Amino acid sequence: MNKEKLTLLIGGEEIGRRVAELAERISADYEGKQLLLVCVLKGAVIFASDLMRRLKVPAEIDFIAVSSYGSDTASSGVVRILKDLDKSIKGKDVLIVEDIVDTGLTLNYLRSSLLNRKPRSLKVVTLLDKPVRRKVEFTPDYCGFEIPDHFVVGYGLDYDEKYRQLEGIYVLDPEL
Numbered sequence: 001m002n003k004e005k006l007t008l009l010i011g012g013e014e015i016g017r018r019v020a021e022l023a024e025r026i027s028a029d030y031e032g033k034q035l036l037l038v039c040v041l042k043g044a045v046i047f048a049s050d051l052m053r054r055l056k057v058p059a060e061i062d063f064i065a066v067s068s069y070g071s072d073t074a075s076s077g078v079v080r081i082l083k084d085l086d087k088s089i090k091g092k093d094v095l096i097v098e099d100i101v102d103t104g105l106t107l108n109y110l111r112s113s114l115l116n117r118k119p120r121s122l123k124v125v126t127l128l129d130k131p132v133r134r135k136v137e138f139t140p141d142y143c144g145f146e147i148p149d150h151f152v153v154g155y156g157l158d159y160d161e162k163y164r165q166l167e168g169i170y171v172l173d174p175e176l
């Protein structure tokens, strides 16, 4: 049977503090505006709900699901929309909420795809960023933590749909 070893990288309390800081900054930047959060399923769902509860500006939320990975940990580079947004984003101040930027392929595709729908503004917040893994240039507008090149799970992030419910972020080492 396959077993994985998990090593804590960022604890739940530290994540909570950083999410609160991001929410402060975002609330200040969007003062007087109405935000539309676009949560990228499934990984960002926990981050998006924690972030949303801490925002001080009015915010709506919508969900989009894209697929770029199979059940292994390598990027196929292919991005498909599996579930689209419910409503138009035309004229809205949109903030894409992601759990992680890795190769940058997903957000590079999503950003240009959503820009075609003519939002008033479009920014990206990610909890985690692995800049050394980039295949295309991509810089998030807001980032919680830059992390080294490890496969991580927890706080929404999965390995083969496991570990999303963990409070902290863990490095996963596969042990065959």
Ligand code: PRP
Binding pocket: 040, 041, 042, 043, 044, 066, 067, 068, 069, 075, 098, 099, 100, 101, 102, 103, 104, 105, 106, 107, 157, 158
């Ligand atoms: C993860 C993550 C991003 C994407 C980042 O999603 O949530 O959407 O990969 O990788 P990239 O920068 O290399 O494109 P995943 O496909 O694992 O789906 P999930 O959120 O449903 O777990």
Ligand code: 7HP
Binding pocket: 100, 101, 102, 150, 151, 152, 153, 157, 158, 159
């Ligand atoms: C996608 C992804 N999912 C979980 N953990 C990681 O480290 C990841 N990088 N890209």
